Amino acid sequence: MVTYYPGSVDDVFRALADPSRRRLLDTLFSDDGQTLGQLTAQFDDDMTRFGVMKHLRVLEVSGLVVTRRDGRQKRHYLNPVPIQQMHDRWIGKFRGRFTSALTDLKTRLEDGK
Amino acid sequence: MTDLRSVYQIYVKATPERVWEAITSPDMTKDYYFDSLVESDWRPGSDYAYKNADRTFDLIVGKVLEADPPRRLVQTFSGRWEEGMLADPPTRVTWEIEQMGEACKLTLVHDQFESETMTYEQVNGGWSVILSSLKTLVETGKPMVVGEPAAEVAAS
Numbered sequence: 001m002v003t004y005y006p007g008s009v010d011d012v013f014r015a016l017a018d019p020s021r022r023r024l025l026d027t028l029f030s031d032d033g034q035t036l037g038q039l040t041a042q043f044d045d046d047m048t049r050f051g052v053m054k055h056l057r058v059l060e061v062s063g064l065v066v067t068r069r070d071g072r073q074k075r076h077y078l079n080p081v082p083i084q085q086m087h088d089r090w091i092g093k094f095r096g097r098f099t100s101a102l103t104d105l106k107t108r109l110e111d112g113k
Numbered sequence: 114m115t116d117l118r119s120v121y122q123i124y125v126k127a128t129p130e131r132v133w134e135a136i137t138s139p140d141m142t143k144d145y146y147f148d149s150l151v152e153s154d155w156r157p158g159s160d161y162a163y164k165n166a167d168r169t170f171d172l173i174v175g176k177v178l179e180a181d182p183p184r185r186l187v188q189t190f191s192g193r194w195e196e197g198m199l200a201d202p203p204t205r206v207t208w209e210i211e212q213m214g215e216a217c218k219l220t221l222v223h224d225q226f227e228s229e230t231m232t233y234e235q236v237n238g239g240w241s242v243i244l245s246s247l248k249t250l251v252e253t254g255k256p257m258v259v260g261e262p263a264a265e266v267a268a269s
Binding site: 006007032063066068079088092 | 248
């Protein structure tokens with residue numbers, strides 16, 4: 001049995017490949033925790049409520065958007081963790097080197113070498 | 114305007130008990146939570162603190178509000194690593210662990226920020242690093258930050 005978990009790299013890239021979905025993420029980045037109604041209102045005539053719903057669904061599958069119930073309302077939050085994981089995959093291994101290089105430099109300076 | 118609240122989520126291939134251990138044990142936080150050591154008896158009402166590596170300084174302090182191992186932990190959160198944060202009122206952090214097949218859905222909610230305080234600015238970004246590192250540690254048994262890749266060390 002294959003259990004499906006959101007947030008695979010394919011899902012994240014697919015979600016980010018669409019300009020409307022990137023705009024939705026931008027909107028949540030500047031004001032997190034919006035309802036479907038609030039999000040739809042920000043897109044005026046560019047996107048219907050149905051269009052916003054459809055894109056939010058793709059963003060949820062990718063793990064980039066997480067929803068929480070707040071009383072009767074469902075709020076949408078930007079989840080940056082999948083992007084952090086991509087960062088860790090291709091950039092993270094250099095972080096240790098940079099840190100160790102700085103530590104070496106500090107040691108050398110303190111030892112007066 | 115929406116209340117200030119941040120939500121982070123990650124799937125970790127491990128048991129809820131193992132994820133709970135990662136959150137509450139200093140032997141594990143030192144390898145994914147900015148080298149800090151968490152200390153508490155994890156009873157509701159008790160204090161907890163994340164201490165720096167030689168235990169001379171508390172980076173984060175607070176109280177345990179709810180503890181339901183291995184599913185839910187709620188705590189107050191007062192960051193102390195920048196002087197400007199000391200004046201900020203305590204915020205709230207909720208950890209939720211939900212088993213999904215052979216993995217766990219780990220959700221972290223940080224809320225009850227009074228406004229866009231220094232604490233709010235400081236923690237944004239940090240949680241992604243922490244959760245991503247926690248996943249790596251729990252799934253591989255090794256911390257994420259590595260030194261020189263083995264092959265290059267061997268070649269030099």
